[in-house]
Amino acid sequence: MNDNSWIQLALYLIVLFALAWPLGRWLQGxxxxxxxxxxxxxxxxxxxxxxxxxxxSDEDMPWWRYAGAIVAxxxxxxxxxxxxxxxxxxxxxxxxxxxxxxxxxxxxxxxSFVTNxxxxxxxxxxxxxxxxxxxxxxxxxxxxxxxxIAVAIALIRGLARHSAQGVGNAxxxxxxxxxxxxxxxxxxxxxxxxxxxxxxxxxAPVIAHTLQGAHAQTIPLGPVASQExxxxxxxxxxxxxxxxxxxxFENPNGLSNFxxxxxxFLIPAALVFAFGRMVGDMRQGxxxxxxxxxxxxxxxxxxxxxxxxxxxxxxxxxxxxANMEGIETRFGTVASxxxxxxxxSASCGAVNAMHDSLMPLAGFVxxxxxxxxxxxxxxxxxGLYGMLLFAVLAVFVAGLMIGRTPEYLGKKIxxxxxxxxxxxxxxxxxLVLLGTAIAVIAKPGLAGLSNPGAHxxxxxxYAFSSAANNNGSAFAGLSANTPFWNVLLAFAMWYGRFLVIxxxxxxxxxxxxxxxxxxxxxxxxxxxxxxxILLIGSVLLFGALNYVPALALGPVAEHxxxxxxx
Amino acid sequence: MFASFKSAAILFVLLxxxxxxxxxxAVYGIARVAFPQQANGSLIERDGHxxxxxxxxxxFDAPGYFQGRPSATTPTPYNALASGGSNLGPSxxxxxxxxxxxxxxxxxxxxxxEKPIPSELVTASASGLDPDISPQTxxxxxxxxxxxxxxxxxxxxxxxDAQTQSPALGLFGEARVNVLALNLALDDAQGAAxxxxxx
Numbered sequence: 090m091n092d093n094s095w096i097q098l099a100l101y102l103i104v105l106f107a108l109a110w111p112l113g114r115w116l117q118g119x120x121x122x123x124x125x126x127x128x129x130x131x132x133x134x135x136x137x138x139x140x141x142x143x144x145x146s147d148e149d150m151p152w153w154r155y156a157g158a159i160v161a162x163x164x165x166x167x168x169x170x171x172x173x174x175x176x177x178x179x180x181x182x183x184x185x186x187x188x189x190x191x192x193x194x195x196x197x198x199x200x201s202f203v204t205n206x207x208x209x210x211x212x213x214x215x216x217x218x219x220x221x222x223x224x225x226x227x228x229x230x231x232x233x234x235x236x237x238i239a240v241a242i243a244l245i246r247g248l249a250r251h252s253a254q255g256v257g258n259a260x261x262x263x264x265x266x267x268x269x270x271x272x273x274x275x276x277x278x279x280x281x282x283x284x285x286x287x288x289x290x291x292x293a294p295v296i297a298h299t300l301q302g303a304h305a306q307t308i309p310l311g312p313v314a315s316q317e318x319x320x321x322x323x324x325x326x327x328x329x330x331x332x333x334x335x336x337x338f339e340n341p342n343g344l345s346n347f348x349x350x351x352x353x354f355l356i357p358a359a360l361v362f363a364f365g366r367m368v369g370d371m372r373q374g375x376x377x378x379x380x381x382x383x384x385x386x387x388x389x390x391x392x393x394x395x396x397x398x399x400x401x402x403x404x405x406x407x408x409x410x411a412n413m414e415g416i417e418t419r420f421g422t423v424a425s426x427x428x429x430x431x432x433x434s435a436s437c438g439a440v441n442a443m444h445d446s447l448m449p450l451a452g453f454v455x456x457x458x459x460x461x462x463x464x465x466x467x468x469x470x471x472g473l474y475g476m477l478l479f480a481v482l483a484v485f486v487a488g489l490m491i492g493r494t495p496e497y498l499g500k501k502i503x504x505x506x507x508x509x510x511x512x513x514x515x516x517x518x519x520l521v522l523l524g525t526a527i528a529v530i531a532k533p534g535l536a537g538l539s540n541p542g543a544h545x546x547x548x549x550x551y552a553f554s555s556a557a558n559n560n561g562s563a564f565a566g567l568s569a570n571t572p573f574w575n576v577l578l579a580f581a582m583w584y585g586r587f588l589v590i591x592x593x594x595x596x597x598x599x600x601x602x603x604x605x606x607x608x609x610x611x612x613x614x615x616x617x618x619x620x621x622i623l624l625i626g627s628v629l630l631f632g633a634l635n636y637v638p639a640l641a642l643g644p645v646a647e648h649x650x651x652x653x654x655x
Numbered sequence: 656m657f658a659s660f661k662s663a664a665i666l667f668v669l670l671x672x673x674x675x676x677x678x679x680x681a682v683y684g685i686a687r688v689a690f691p692q693q694a695n696g697s698l699i700e701r702d703g704h705x706x707x708x709x710x711x712x713x714x715f716d717a718p719g720y721f722q723g724r725p726s727a728t729t730p731t732p733y734n735a736l737a738s739g740g741s742n743l744g745p746s747x748x749x750x751x752x753x754x755x756x757x758x759x760x761x762x763x764x765x766x767x768x769e770k771p772i773p774s775e776l777v778t779a780s781a782s783g784l785d786p787d788i789s790p791q792t793x794x795x796x797x798x799x800x801x802x803x804x805x806x807x808x809x810x811x812x813x814x815x816d817a818q819t820q821s822p823a824l825g826l827f828g829e830a831r832v833n834v835l836a837l838n839l840a841l842d843d844a845q846g847a848a849x850x851x852x853x854x
Contacts, residue, residue: 343826
């Protein structure tokens with residue numbers, strides 16, 4: 090770790106918190122309705138849109154109605170994305186004459202974008218029409234992020250409310266998240282991206298007569314900036330182009346790279362501040378944020394350290410410098426590792442370097458960050474509700490140790506609540522480990538791996554960790570655009586999303602019904618350093634217990650092979 | 656439940672209209688006016704032809720041009736329709752073989768270059784379209800380019816310095832040289848020299 094890597098990190102965190110603080114206030118104002126009460130145009134447009142949709146905007150939904158609305162909304166989104174891909178060849182805005190996407194790939198991509206995963210088996214510049222990109226994929230970038238925000242807000246309400254029946258109105262929450270949070274931020278960010286060189290165009294690919302002139306170069310364009318902005322702000326991560334944020338059109342320079350990284354963590358960090366405000370105790374928010382930051386800094390440091398080491402196999406050949414395979418010159422090692430840590434802490438999955446080519450332990454960092462359940466800042470909404478599950482788990486474990494009924498924010502944690510937490514936290518590791526196991530014993534699974542040995546195993550493990558945690562980044566050597574991988578990964582993505590969301594909403598409903606008890610001498614405080622340590626401990630312990638054997642077979646084995654033999 | 660689906664469908668259509676059409680068109684409209692060059696892909700024109708984009712790297716292998724990063728795109732290098740990296744893992748023998756090959760070619764083409772070869776010149780970029788190399792990597796190639804062009808090495812070095820972009824705000828990213836811009840400057844410099852000689 091040199092000075093630059095620390096300076097970049099410090100600068101990043103300072104600017105992030107400075108921006109997330111006011112946004113947290115804005116989030117609170119949007120979701121408690123105080124902004125709509127102040128500005129009549131806001132309330133009027135909300136009411137008009139909801140009336141068109143035939144929803145009662147004042148209904149306070151019990152958790153199961155809220156969950157039903159969320160699942161219905163996402164099912165319809167998946168159908169639309171699938172249909173647009175299959176029909177794009179007869180629809181407008183297709184200047185490059187893209188054909189219909191194959192059924193299995195279209196299915197995988199539909200599930201992938203609806204679940205905020207944005208795993209991409211296809212390569213954008215040679216598969217998707219402009220219409221599919223902007224009206225199917227980019228729309229889901231908004232709506233899946235809005236879904237995450239809505240669920241997180243419902244859980245906060247469950248904690249904040251006192252003996253209440255409902256957890257809020259799903260339609261109103263979805264609408265507010267999309268219109269008042271994601272849309273304005275994306276508009277500003279997209280214009281900034283254009284100013285740095287990201288195209289926004291509806292033209293056909295341009296044919297260039299290259300300078301040396303050996304062959305012409307066909308340069309694809311499209312509405313890239315508008316999609317890029319929400320791709321990062323919504324922690325979606327699905328690139329317009331195959332190379333994602335490593336593509337110069339998606340991420341042209343060091344400044345755009347820095348702002349893109351900020352965009353990934355902005356809403357997840359702001360939601361933690363909003364959580365503190367909405368439960369009426371900012372110390373609770375700060376404690377959660379501290380735990381996230383400590384985990385993030387630690388794993389980033391491991392990544393930079395590992396990637397800065399020269400590859401011993403290459404050093405022998407008389408080559409100077411760090412391993413630059415899969416790394417862009419304008420970003421270099423530090424900005425690439427920071428991006429890798431950010432994108433996999435959050436459930437973003439955009440990449441500005443090819444993780445498959447990272448040094449073994451540098452590739453371990455994004456893998457492990459995903460396996461921790463994407464609770465280190467995490468996805469938009471999903472990071473906060475994931476971390477709050479661990480907070481409940483932490484007070485439960487602490488309660489067992491000191492022999493008291495566990496409580497979080499004055500809510501007694503009972504058997505039903507713990508069952509929901511258990512389902513939500515165990516579903517994902519089961520999907521990851523079972524999926525990986527199936528892939529490495531099945532012929533069509535093995536056929537997708539591109540690297541030999543331990544690294545090949547890491548590719549499969551990475552794919553399922555990414556899918557079930559709704560990240561979407563890849564060890565991209567994996568040839569995943571086959572019916573086997575498309576179907577299996579779509580299964581992991583769908584259940585990795587909704588086997589968490591539904592129990593989280595059930596938890597929110599159960600908590601909302603309970604009274605909020607006053608703090609007493611016997612209460613375990615959940616805002617001090619002790620709780621922060623407890624929270625970090627439960628995240629790490631849980632992740633480690635689930636994944637150590639698999640990690641030992643993948644990146645750890647590869648590290649020892651690479652460095653041990655020389 | 657049916658009512659739920661109906662509401663969900665209508666809300667979905669409304670939000671698609673706003674986020675899938677109004678929003679990208681608004682960005683398009685503003686970009687058109689405020690940043691037309693960038694919005695169109697930062698294209699470079701010479702003599703009425705588009706010769707490329709300032710942001711997208713091109714393949715150079717002639718000795719008189721600076722070379723960019725190796726590109727793993729298929730079927731040809733720097734194929735902008737198939738961006739991507741090699742995705743070869745650090746312990747993959749195929750990666751080491753590819754590097755050995757690149758090293759042999761580079762050594763033969765650059766007999767005057769000082770050792771060791773910069774890592775950038777033997778490792779494929781992430782996008783396969785990386786437009787940049789570091790100033791050190793450009794310098795390493797300078798003797799070859801100068802000799803092939805019959806230009807004094809001082810002049811080639813001056814061109815590299817002129818084309819070097821420092822990190823944004825002195826902080827973000829790495830120092831770099833855009834290979835296409837450098838080669839264009841090189842052509843211009845030589846054109847000017849030839850023009851002066853003819854006079």
